[in-house]
Amino acid sequence: MFLFRRAREDRAFREAQRAGHALLLRLQATRPWPDCPEPTSQDPVAEEAIVPDFLPPKLRVPSRQEVAGVMMRWLQPLVVDGEVRTCPGCGAYRDWIVFCMRDDSIWLRCRAGHETKEPGLDAVWFNRHSGPVDRFHPTLEEGLRHLGH
Numbered sequence: 001m002f003l004f005r006r007a008r009e010d011r012a013f014r015e016a017q018r019a020g021h022a023l024l025l026r027l028q029a030t031r032p033w034p035d036c037p038e039p040t041s042q043d044p045v046a047e048e049a050i051v052p053d054f055l056p057p058k059l060r061v062p063s064r065q066e067v068a069g070v071m072m073r074w075l076q077p078l079v080v081d082g083e084v085r086t087c088p089g090c091g092a093y094r095d096w097i098v099f100c101m102r103d104d105s106i107w108l109r110c111r112a113g114h115e116t117k118e119p120g121l122d123a124v125w126f127n128r129h130s131g132p133v134d135r136f137h138p139t140l141e142e143g144l145r146h147l148g149h
Contacts, residue, residue: 089114
């Protein structure tokens with residue numbers, strides 16, 4: 001019984017709301033607003049200088065397409081599909097540098113310098129596990145030195 005009463009009250013409220021909106025639309029169509037200014041043209045005036053919204057070049061961060069790749073350090077063993085990844089060159093299974101290249105491929109580099117492509121990982125995995133970019137390095141060697149390799 002209480003459910004039907006609530007439904008009737010809701011229906012009555014919606015009908016009153018629709019009637020009010022219809023009345024406002026009719027009033028708006030028939031009565032001009034007295035204090036409303038006439039619409040003006042949005043063309044820029046010749047004297048006004050257009051100021052760009054962009055940051056100065058020295059404060060801009062390079063986009064993903066402007067850098068060769070992004071790297072992060074992965075200290076613990078890397079488990080992909082339930083299997084611990086080991087380096088094919090030396091057998092190392094921890095302390096990796098993980099690279100996400102511009103083409104979204106993932107490469108692993110062990111402490112000995114062996115590099116291997118990892119098809120089981122993708123850029124989505126990298127973005128989920130990496131933190132924010134804190135530095136940009138002009139060379140790979142400087143980036144590796146920064147990460148302790």
